[in-house]
Amino acid sequence: MxxxxxxxxxxxxxxxxxxxxxxxxxxxxxxxxxxxxxxxxxxxxxxxxxxxxxxxxxxxxxxxxxxxxxxxxxxxxxxxxxxxxxxxxxxxxxxxxxxxxxxxxxxxxxxxxxxxxxxxxxxxxxxxxxxxxxxxxxxxxxxxxxxxxxxxxxxxxxxxxxxxxxxxxxxxxxxxxxxxxxxxxxxxxxxxxxxxxxxxxxxxxxxxxxxxxxxxxxxxxxxxxxxxxxxxxxxxxxxxxxxxxxxxxxIGGVEEIYRRNVEKAQLLYDEIDRNPLFRGTVAKEDRSLMNICFVMADGYEELAPEFMEFAKARGMVGIKGHRLVGGFRASCYNALPRESVEALVACMQEFAKSHVK
The missing domain is CATH 3.40.640.10 (Type I PLP-dependent aspartate aminotransferase-like (Major domain))
Structure with missing residues (x-):
């Protein structure tokens, strides 16, 4: 895998x-x-x-x-x-x-x-x-x-x-x-x-x-x-x-990696905002391109451990949020390929299909 x-x-x-x-x-x-x-x-x-x-x-x-x-x-x-x-x-x-x-x-x-x-x-x-x-x-x-x-x-x-x-x-x-x-x-x-x-x-x-x-x-x-x-x-x-x-x-220098970073971050933030199981944790205008933090939405908090195991089983590594914040953190540094963000988004969508009330 x-x-x-x-x-x-x-x-x-x-x-x-x-x-x-x-x-x-x-x-x-x-x-x-x-x-x-x-x-x-x-x-x-x-x-x-x-x-x-x-x-x-x-x-x-x-x-x-x-x-x-x-x-x-x-x-x-x-x-x-x-x-x-x-x-x-x-x-x-x-x-x-x-x-x-x-x-x-x-x-x-x-x-x-x-x-x-x-x-x-x-x-x-x-x-x-x-x-x-x-x-x-x-x-x-x-x-x-x-x-x-x-x-x-x-x-x-x-x-x-x-x-x-x-x-x-x-x-x-x-x-x-x-x-x-x-x-x-x-x-x-x-x-x-x-x-x-x-x-x-x-x-x-x-x-x-x-x-x-x-x-x-x-x-x-x-x-x-x-x-x-x-x-x-x-x-x-x-x-x-x-x-x-x-x-x-x-690959084209800082301008190209910036384009890729914006694209990757937007893909994941869009899913966080769209998916009823999750919500972002910081002001939208100040959201990091590098460290994308999110938690379970209100009413779904008890699903956090289950989602963590669900994601791990599908190859997601290192998405546990820092102990001071909890939830989840997807660090999307320069070398992270878009396909990894797409895989996490697909994982979130699949989980939602069987858990949305």
Missing amino acids: KKHNFNAGPSILPDEVIRKAAEAIVDFNGSGLSLLSISHRTKDFDEVMAEADALFRELLRIPDNYKIFYVGGGASTMFYEVAANFLGKKAGYVNTGVWSKKAIKEAKRYGEVEIVASSDDRDFTYIPKGFAIPEDLDYLHITTNNTIYGTEYHEDIASPVPLIADMSSDILSRPVDVTKYAMIYGGAQKNLAPAGAVFAIIREDMLDKIVRDLPTMVSFRTHVENNSMFNTPPVFPIYVLKETLKWLKS
């Missing part, structure tokens, strides 16, 4: 990328050595890093005055590193869910944090809009896609202060105006690579805004000045990231 991978992360990757990674594990680039045991100081891996950088720049149209670097860890590591580097007196945060709250908690270790907007009042079911941004902030931090609650920014906001964004779960899923941001970062394990690597895109002038003397590995300047090679970088995830970027370019 074909499996349909809706896991929220580590997430689905393109089949051809997985095949190339498997081949490289056995023999990297004809070297007779495994990718898992090559030196990161070799010419072959220098070329991997250079190609990843070039592809990232091309696909996101990253200007020359921005630097890209990769480090080990996850976005949760960056929560404190962003504040350690840039929070001198006061930073602003938009609170849109669990990951925003975790970033806020870490930032408070370094200075004052002002919550400039929050969707906590409605259980994080929408994205705040039209809020004022104080001009005395060191920076403003947002989380562009909220994997647990299923909300997403669909436009790049304008900010009078440096804008820093955690784009872990929607990087390269839609067009982004990089020039609106002072820094973009994220864990690679959603749309780019296996877990273990963080990507960061940082405007060069931000390196002059580092506010304190930091441990060497915490300073962003270290990684920019050493081209991500101050210590051993996460070689395997970076290689896979490079192959994922090649795949994305080969």
Whole structure:
């Protein structure tokens, strides 16, 4: 039976990328050595890093005055590193869910944090809009896609202060105006690579805004000045990231994947809205393209365990909602094929035929 991978992360990757990674594990680039045991100081891996950088720049149209670097860890590591580097007196945060709250908690270790907007009042079911941004902030931090609650920014906001964004779960899923941001970062394990690597895109002038003397590995300047090679970088995830970027370019780039993502999401949201057994959980205008959350409709709540087993039996993997929200979550990252969404929709329709009152 074909499996349909809706896991929220580590997430689905393109089949051809997985095949190339498997081949490289056995023999990297004809070297007779495994990718898992090559030196990161070799010419072959220098070329991997250079190609990843070039592809990232091309696909996101990253200007020359921005630097890209990769480090080990996850976005949760960056929560404190962003504040350690840039929070001198006061930073602003938009609170849109669990990951925003975790970033806020870490930032408070370094200075004052002002919550400039929050969707906590409605259980994080929408994205705040039209809020004022104080001009005395060191920076403003947002989380562009909220994997647990299923909300997403669909436009790049304008900010009078440096804008820093955690784009872990929607990087390269839609067009982004990089020039609106002072820094973009994220864990690679959603749309780019296996877990273990963080990507960061940082405007060069931000390196002059580092506010304190930091441990060497915490300073962003270290990684920019050493081209991500101050210590051993996460070689395997970076290689896979490079192959994922090649795949994305080969299918038509960000514009094409955005078209596909909109199409996939619309297909599933239409079924959620049409099917009497299910209902969506967030404001329609803020629905995520990446993490589609839904629950059983009123009066059908007791069917949730049965539907879960029904879906599993038909090859659906990873659709259980986060424990904080419950219900179901279909993560439709870039590499998820349309046929998997069609299979889930068919599953929902089949279940409804025998259970609608």
